[in-house]
Amino acid sequence: MRTSSDEEIIIHKENKLRAWFTQGLSEKDRIIDGFDIGWGGTARWATSLLAEHLVPHKNLAILDVACGYGTFLVELGWRFPLAELIGLNLDFDPPHNNIVSLLSQGEVKAHLISADALQLPLISEKFDCVSCFLGLQDIIITRGKESLVDVVSELLRTVSHQGFLTLLDNFSKQSFENILSQQSLEYDLVFHDSFKPNCQWSREVGLKAVEMYAQGYLQQQLDSNNPPDDNHKALTEIRKKMLSELENQLETQGYYNPWGIMRLVLLQRL
Numbered sequence: 382m383r384t385s386s387d388e389e390i391i392i393h394k395e396n397k398l399r400a401w402f403t404q405g406l407s408e409k410d411r412i413i414d415g416f417d418i419g420w421g422g423t424a425r426w427a428t429s430l431l432a433e434h435l436v437p438h439k440n441l442a443i444l445d446v447a448c449g450y451g452t453f454l455v456e457l458g459w460r461f462p463l464a465e466l467i468g469l470n471l472d473f474d475p476p477h478n479n480i481v482s483l484l485s486q487g488e489v490k491a492h493l494i495s496a497d498a499l500q501l502p503l504i505s506e507k508f509d510c511v512s513c514f515l516g517l518q519d520i521i522i523t524r525g526k527e528s529l530v531d532v533v534s535e536l537l538r539t540v541s542h543q544g545f546l547t548l549l550d551n552f553s554k555q556s557f558e559n560i561l562s563q564q565s566l567e568y569d570l571v572f573h574d575s576f577k578p579n580c581q582w583s584r585e586v587g588l589k590a591v592e593m594y595a596q597g598y599l600q601q602q603l604d605s606n607n608p609p610d611d612n613h614k615a616l617t618e619i620r621k622k623m624l625s626e627l628e629n630q631l632e633t634q635g636y637y638n639p640w641g642i643m644r645l646v647l648l649q650r651l
């Protein structure tokens with residue numbers, strides 16, 4: 382059973398990892414980059430839900446797809462210390478190579494695989510749990526929105542009988558339902574809910590974050606099947622869209638939360 386001391390231990394690990402991750406940065410950059418560790422409580426919310434369904438401290442095989450530099454993978458390692466972990470990402474070129482030192486600082490071991498989520502080089506029904514944390518939104522950039530039904534089918538294919546698939550992204554309920562309704566493999570929908578991350582940034586922090594995120598978004602577009610012809614124009618458009626969202630949020634709620642509401646769906650494969 383999960384206890385409040387389990388949560389306190391994980392909060393302590395997050396704080397320690399965040400201090401390392403943001404060392405030497407300016408105050409604004411510390412706030413922005415520091416958010417990646419734990420995502421304002423979202424990672425703890427999601428992994429504690431998984432722990433209710435998977436038996437913690439049992440030998441589990443867990444795959445985290447679009448793991449980036451491993452901020453969710455490290456939390457999976459803390460929550461399931463005896464699990465065999467695999468992190469999969471399109472590439473582990475910079476900045477994603479930071480995953481190696483991040484996992485090492487977090488004292489979590491994982492195998493890393495470079496591959497496309499659309500075609501996983503993994504056998505079917507292998508994993509007790511497959512997760513994709515804020516990965517689908519990036520897969521839209523690299524492979525297009527229409528790829529999501531196939532990507533989710535591919536993730537479900539690798540889940541064992543009675544195993545779990547958890548998808549976490551800032552999509553609407555309707556968008557998730559649309560993707561799930563087109564799956565041919567059978568599953569039970571165990572949980573579908575949303576979470577508001579603890580993130581209330583000022584305009585100053587928001588402006589700096591928009592600059593950082595717009596650059597990251599452009600980089601993803603350049604790695605995609607359909608890269609922009611004019612980088613400068615693409616960056617200006619992304620920035621404009623993000624700035625308009627920032628202004629809208631500041632006006633309506635008085636702060637900026639770049640990722641909005643997180644939505645989690647948990648499926649159990651039949």
Ligand SMILES: C[S@@+](CC[C@H](N)C(=O)[O-])C[C@H]1O[C@@H](n2cnc3c(N)ncnc32)[C@H](O)[C@@H]1O
Nearest residue numbers: 447448449452453471497498514515519520523
């Ligand atoms: C922002 S990260 C998501 C956060 C990450 N899960 C974490 O815990 O820190 C999204 C990742 O998706 C990866 N990605 C994009 N398209 C992909 C694809 N088709 N297959 C696999 N990974 C992909 C990107 O390289 C990026 O690292």
